[in-house]
Amino acid sequence: MNNDILDKINEVLDLFFKENAEVNCIALKNIMPQMVEKGVFSKDIRKGLPLRKILRALDKEEKLAQVPLAFAHKTEQDIYWYFRRPDTDCDLFQEKTEPTKKELAQQKHEASDEYYILGLCDDVLKVKSSRQHRFRFLVGDLHKDGQTRTMLPLDAFYEKHSLVIEFDPKRFEEGEDEKLDRKTNSGVSRRKQREVYDARKKDVLSDRGIEMLRIPYSAFNIDEDGKIIRDEESNLKIIKDFISQTKRLG
Numbered sequence: 447m448n449n450d451i452l453d454k455i456n457e458v459l460d461l462f463f464k465e466n467a468e469v470n471c472i473a474l475k476n477i478m479p480q481m482v483e484k485g486v487f488s489k490d491i492r493k494g495l496p497l498r499k500i501l502r503a504l505d506k507e508e509k510l511a512q513v514p515l516a517f518a519h520k521t522e523q524d525i526y527w528y529f530r531r532p533d534t535d536c537d538l539f540q541e542k543t544e545p546t547k548k549e550l551a552q553q554k555h556e557a558s559d560e561y562y563i564l565g566l567c568d569d570v571l572k573v574k575s576s577r578q579h580r581f582r583f584l585v586g587d588l589h590k591d592g593q594t595r596t597m598l599p600l601d602a603f604y605e606k607h608s609l610v611i612e613f614d615p616k617r618f619e620e621g622e623d624e625k626l627d628r629k630t631n632s633g634v635s636r637r638k639q640r641e642v643y644d645a646r647k648k649d650v651l652s653d654r655g656i657e658m659l660r661i662p663y664s665a666f667n668i669d670e671d672g673k674i675i676r677d678e679e680s681n682l683k684i685i686k687d688f689i690s691q692t693k694r695l696g
Contacts, residue, residue, distance in 0.1 A: 451500070452500075454485070455481070455497070455500070456514070456515070457484075458480050458481055458484050458486060459477070459513075459515045459529050461484075463531045469531070470531045470534040470535070471528055471529070471531070471534070471535075472528065472529050472530075473526070473527070474498060474501075474527035474528065475493040475494040477494075477497075478490045478493065478494045478497060494527070497527075498527060500513075501513065501516055501527055502525075505518060514532075515529045515530060515531070515532065516528070516529055517529075559613070559615060559673060560601065560613045560615060563613050563661065563666075563674065563681070563685070564577065564611065564613060566678070566681055566682055566685050567602060567685055567689075570682060571604055571607065571609075571689070573607075575602035575603055575604050576602070576603045577602055578599045578600070579602070579603035579610075580598065580599055580600070581597065581600075584597060584598050584600075584646070584651070585597050585598060586598055586643060587639075598643055598646070600647065601613050607695060608655055608656050609656070609657050609659060609692060609694065609695070610647075610651055610657070610658045611658075611661060612644075612647070612661070613660075613663070614660055614661065614664075657692055657694065659688060659689065659691070659692055661685065661688050665684050665688070666680075666684060667680065
């Protein structure tokens with residue numbers, strides 16, 4: 447390994463941390479502009495590839511100590527390179543990226559009243575439910591093709607107790623009225639279809655020996671934003687009262 451280039455790399459790193467006292471750690475790709483500016487490399491390629499190659503070679507030869515501020519965070523799939531100020535810790539263990547649409551949707555779901563209440567139901571029953579459970583024998587109306595149907599989702603199914611719990615949210619979210627009045631393939635409004643499907647779930651499940659319990663949003667204390675107040679003690683008591691009304695657990 448060319449000692450001259452290693453000396454230049456170390457000089458740039460020392461200067462960076464001297465001039466940026468508030469920074470304790472920096473990702474390799476973010477130091478590359480300084481490396482190019484100081485002439486260590488003629489240009490950047492693929493967000494730090496020239497520097498990564500040098501560090502990989504040193505690491506393979508067990509000579510990484512020649513760039514004392516460098517360290518690698520290794521995962522099963524990748525190696526992330528960082529530089530840190532001497533005698534400090536670095537918590538930038540992975541590249542920070544914007545969450546995907548799927549991740550944002552999951553975060554929103556986990557912050558919902560439904561997710562919270564069903565989680566408390568799991569705690570009361572001491573078993574994790576199957577969320578959005580579907581049975582082949584419980585289906586909606588025919589699709590436009592006149593042949594296929596969708597299996598209806600159930601909020602939480604507790605096989606051990608032959609119990610389904612459905613959480614009834616606020617009936618009308620902002621802007622939902624218009625959607626509920628739209629016609630479905632069955633020729634009825636979405637509002638009416640919800641009522642039909644709710645009744646169908648109860649009847650079909652009952653025929654199969656599965657009890658269905660509905661826990662309404664209105665049973666809980668609500669904050670000024672319309673969200674259920676996260677008062678665990680109070681909410682657990684409410685849920686226990688509902689569950690005590692079931693045939694098997696009452």
